[in-house]
Amino acid sequence: MKTVNGHEIISLFESWSPTSLAVEGDPVGLEVGQLNRKISNVLVTLDTTEEVIEEAIAKNCNLIISHHPLFYRPIQSIRTDSFQGKVIEKLIKNDITLYTAHTNLDVAQGGVNDLLAEALDLESIELLEVTDEDNYRKLAVFVPSDFAQKVREALASAGAGKIDDYDSCSFSTVGEGRFQPLKGAEPFIGAVGKLETVEEVKIEVIFPRSLTSAVLNALHASHPYEVPAYDLLELLTPVTKNGIGRIGVLSEKMTLEQFSLFVKKKLSVPFVRVVGNLSTEIHKVAVLGGDGNKYIRKAKRMGADVLVTGDMYFHIAQDAERMGLSIVDPGHHIESIMKQGVSTKMNSMMKERGWNVHFIASEISTEPFRLF
Structure with a gap:
């Protein structure tokens, strides 16, 4: 088995999820550390926290690939008594590199939104909104x-x-x-x-x-x-078209109530928030990981009966209800599906090339909400 460095691993990763697919201004790529080193194990996580870094240390991972960026905007100082400062300090002291793939992984074929569409057993899957045409x-x-x-x-x-x-x-x-x-x-x-x-x-x-x-x-x-x-x-x-979100159809129609329970089970979440008449017939489904508030009108124009997305705002939910679009909100954390999805795909690519690197899905939940 061949040992490889971080540059080779990220080059291969970006052949699938290139940074050019990210929406403008999205902070993706190398965030902390360096890639010019041999990599043994890679931890794949939704967010980078102190607990996730401890997990990386325990599993001998010297590279972390995170979906959510550690820095959404430039920082003016590094204070080690702040959350970001503690994380940076812990990464550097333990010689761990942090790389982020955010909206580029949402857009990529086989990325977050395709994983969600497949988890919901959607058929005839298309892009919800085209973001880039690649010649x-x-x-x-x-x-x-x-x-x-x-x-x-x-x-x-x-x-x-x-x-x-x-x-x-x-x-x-x-x-x-x-x-x-x-x-x-x-x-x-x-x-x-x-x-x-x-x-x-x-x-x-x-x-x-x-x-x-x-x-x-x-x-x-x-x-x-x-x-x-x-x-x-x-x-x-x-050209090859790339885009955010996916839209497809169910093999069998369901009521909104049945579909809501179906989403809850398929995405392994403790609850879902639902907008719409529970007896409404659901056939065409739009899905978008993370915050999908901006896409209710697009989903409606594409003929969706329901939009599955997280972080739905009160007034946006009212707008969707008035236009006849049902909403199922299973929370932002459903994007954690990328942990196993990325690990499985990259391990397959490692095996094909005979590279001695293992991708490991983080077992740490970064879901901040609790139900009482």
């Missing part, structure tokens, strides 16, 4: 023949060359590369001041524009040259 790019890179396979594998691991139900797709041509290193260069092949001719392979792969950062990082990490030569081209290929 394709083509990378053409020139590599010494002996290193071509290594570069191909690295690009594939970053998500390049995936076309429908096929991955690792690429095209190669063999030719000669010529270059002359100048004073100050540190050439991998050849000598300063001497024109060099090398047998090289031109590798061509396509990938969604959103993966550009991950693909180029993989290229630079795997390519032997000090300065790789490559072309990056925009393609007029049909």
Whole structure:
């Protein structure tokens, strides 16, 4: 099994959930620590608290992937007698890196909202609201023949060359590369001041524009040259649409009362808040993890009978009721479905590549509400 560093793990993670999918201004990515270190175990959590860090220490995890950011806005100071300060101090003292995937994980295919839609057994699932249309790019890179396979594998691991139900797709041509290193260069092949001719392979792969950062990082990490030569081209290929929330249909219609109990059971929550006539027939369902107050009108326009979402405000709930849209609010914490979902997906990707890294779903509940 291969040991890998944080850069490789996050590059692979971002091939699935790139930061470019996040809504504008959302604080995603590396929050505390560094990625240039070997990673043994990764803890996946909804929130990062002192208790979660203790769990990471106990389970020998030196990387935490959290859904909710530790910092929603810039901080002016780090006081270790505050919640954020204590968390930062604990992370640094225990050499644990914190990385956040927030709305990019909501939007990503197979992310939070897809996990919720699948948990509710929805069929014919579509995007609730399109947030991004992703065109394709083509990378053409020139590599010494002996290193071509290594570069191909690295690009594939970053998500390049995936076309429908096929991955690792690429095209190669063999030719000669010529270059002359100048004073100050540190050439991998050849000598300063001497024109060099090398047998090289031109590798061509396509990938969604959103993966550009991950693909180029993989290229630079795997390519032997000090300065790789490559072309990056925009393609007029049909776009891939990404979006927030999901909408689908139930295999069998239910009343709102039956559906509310169904949601409670499927999402393993102690209660749900319900808006609407309990005898209303439910067939088409919109679902959005977290706070979905802004999406009641979109859900109604898309033909939803009910919107499943958290943090519903009083007056927004009244608006939904007046427009004939039922609401089932199981709470914000249903996003914790991502802990097992991300762990399962990433462990599968680790196994495929023979990487000696284990993703562990946090067992700590960060739900702040209690019922009496």
